[in-house]
Every structure is written in C-alpha cells, then in structure tokens.
Amino acid sequence: MTDSDLPPIHSLVPDVGRPRLKDKVVIVTGANSPMGIGRAAAFRAAESGARALYLCDRHGGFLDAQARQLRAAFPSLDVLVRHFDAASEVHVKAVVDDALSRYQRLDVFFANAGVGGDHVPFTQASAEDFMSVLRVNTMSVFIAAKHAAPAMSKTSASKPSPGGSIIATASVAGLRANAGPTAYSASKAAVVSLAQTMSYQLAGTGVRVNAICPGLIQTAMTAPLWDAARAKGTQGKIDYRH
Template sequence: MSTAEPNASLNDLISLNGKRALVTGGGKGIGAAIASRLTEAGASVTIADLDPAGADFAADIGARFVQCDIAHAAQLTAAIDDAAGDGNLHILINNAGIFPTTGPVVDVADDFVSRMLEVNVRAQFSATREAARRMSNGGSILNMASIAGLSGGANISAYAASKAAVVSLTHAHARELGPKGIRVNAIAPGVIETPGVAEQMAPLRASGIDIDSRIAANPVGIAGQPDHVARGALFLVSDLASFVSGHVLVIDGGSTA
C-alpha cells in the first residue's frame, strides 16, 4: 500500500527502508543521534564529518563514513556521491555547524563572522544544491537551525544570523523544490547536551557556575538530549510528514514558549 493512503500502517509510514541518506556532522552530538535513528528506521546512511573519530561511531551503527569538510566543494561532493550510491539520494540532514565562543558585537572580528556564515550558511546551501541534483525521485531535506535563529541572543549575533539564514533557506527551498517532490524542513533546537556544548560550557563549569540547572531551566524541566532532536528529525524526513514542508520544528522543552 502506498504511504500516501490515509490508512497506511504506522510501520510503513515511519520506515526508511530503501532510502539513502547523508548526515553531515554525524560523527557526534545531534548528527550522531539522527544517523542512529535513520539507520534504525532502515535507511542506508553515510556520515560526513570533519573529525575522523566519527568513523568508529559510523561502524558501530552500520553506517558508512566519509571524512569531509562541508565547506570544501570537492570533499562535499565526494560525500554526497558516496551517499547517493547509484545516483539517487533520498534524505539530506544538513546538520554540521559551528558555534565557537563569540562575545559582544563590539569585539567580533570580520574573519569570525565570515567563517560562521561560510560553514553554517554557504556550505549548507551547497549541500542542498548537490543533494537536490541527485534527488530525481523526490526526497527530504532537513536543515539544522536553532532557537537563536528565531529569537536572537546577546553575544551570539553572528551565530544567530547564520541560523536565521538557515530558516530563510528552509522556506525558500521548500517552495522551490516542492514541485520536484522534495520536502524541506528545519529543526530549531534549544540547548542540547552535546560534545560541542560541553566544550562551550567547560570554562563556566570550571568557574563554579551551576550549568546543569541552567540547561534544564525550561518548562519540561529536563536537559535536552541529542535523541530528543533525532526523534523530530525522523518524523520530518519520514512519510509521517509527507504533507509537511517549509516547517521549522522547535525542540526546546518549551523554553521559547
């Protein structure tokens, strides 16, 4: 039975059997949790990550691994070709992003802003272009935004701007690629406990600040975990969301409610 049928089974709707997926930045953190869930749902997954340590994680979950800087055109193309196999890619998780310690706008250098936009926006744009070229049978693209891209944030303006651009690309590409059978959505996570966030928080933790209470300071009252985001990602890329496109799903324990 086609998953377009109103009475399609839940198993068929959530299954990614036969689907080929690329997860950028999937070696750890949110990307790793998404790669894990996509594999569990039956997808054939390639992880593209700058850090070669991701290869061990990929092997653990039965995914392929390509060491890749998504901002490097040839490396990005090689990763997408690996994921597409015979030439057909079905799912792109545009997750890789950077969030180095920033600071007040009066102290931020041009190079810092350029690098932020290069990785978080330009490289993600390129990944969408290359993936869309290989989605001749339709597909699903999921961009990783942030609540910072919706509401901003003091001392993180370059990051916030990069994620606002991700939201904008999500809307524009959903309109443009929809007629080709490609859905484009985004997730805007709140604070999620990942290696990247742990690195950011280390100096604060060392200075005695109660970081754990701050991270769990949301209406749900728990610290966000990578799998909380991965569950939303699985929904959005699966046929459960076959009529959802151009949507930005906030996953933040209600902190921006």
C-alpha cells in the first residue's frame, strides 16, 4: 500500500489551548489496520502534541505507510514502528524499555490489540479457540499494564512527577448479553474487570487505568459483518449493541 491509498482521518475534537499530550511518549498496539481504532488513536495522539509515538502490531502490512504519513503531517513527532505480538510479555517489555531508554519516560499505553473470534454457539467452539481469543484480548491488556505502570511511575529531567494513562479497548459486548461471540464477550468483560481492579491498586500513584467500550464500528475486524449486511441491503438494521 502506498501512502496515498490510506483513507483520510478527520479531526473531530480539536485541542483547546495547550495540546493534551505535549512532549509525551505514547505506545499504541493494534495499530496496523487502515480502518482501525488504533490508527485513529495514533493520529489523535500526534495531533495532540505527542513527542514520540510507537505504532505496534503483529501484522505489519500498513504500519510503515502510516508512519510515513504521520511523519509528513507532524514533522516534530518521532514515529517508531514495532512488529510484535501484544500478548508476548518479552516483546511488550522490550517496547516499554525502549521508550524509557530513548526518552526517559512513558506517558500513555493504549492496549488496543484484539481479535473477534468465530461467530459460533459456545457449544461448537473449541477450548483452544476460546483461549486464543482471551490470550490476545485479555492477556495483552494485563501484560501492557504490568510493564507500563512501573515505567510511568519513573521520573526524569523531562518528567519530574510520576503518572500516566493506560487505556484498554474493551467493548459493549463485555457489558451486555448477546452482543458478541462467547469468547470475545468474555474476554472484553475481563478487560473491564482488569481496568477496575488495576486502577484501584494504582490509586495514589498518578497512573490511571481505563477501559473504553465501543459499540459496533466499521473496522477491518468487523468488515465481514458489514459486507454481509451491505450485500443484503440490511446495513441500516445492524444492531448497535454489538
């Protein structure tokens, strides 16, 4: 893919006054998809004044093109591309350590990597597939927070006070019944619980943990659902509980 093939990203909420992420270091996982939440979040971080941005994904087909686009739009931004499995503790620790080594700080970790799993009744799902979804969707959040929280607590000349923000992508499927496949829903419910529990344990440290719960959004992961609906002419009837 060339840079011109990437779909445009439009800013909807401009910063008022000082950019919210001025001089901050940001890590985003699940950033490869041109039509994904990760790419939109990365663009928003750049727009908000970030000093450095790590674009991370196990699939690297579009990361380099996105990095070039960001560098062209934001010349003062350091954009670093990393290809790794977000559920691999070795790789997550390495990118966190790299941020500390290069910039002596880490401020934001957006744990956005995820998979949808198979849309089958739970009686037809295998234990292996169930655990595979939990590994990517839930374990990756645990590992991200485990290594990001201590890193965010470190201070330096450029960061005199500890603190930071860990954000995990959950889903409305983790909040209500029948809004997603069994494994996916369970994994996202676990992400919500992780965020609640970890934020309680980090109280007073300056490190915040939040889970966001999007409804159905047109991304690469949900493309089959939207394509099927368009083919039937029923896209207007899609249940936004998903």
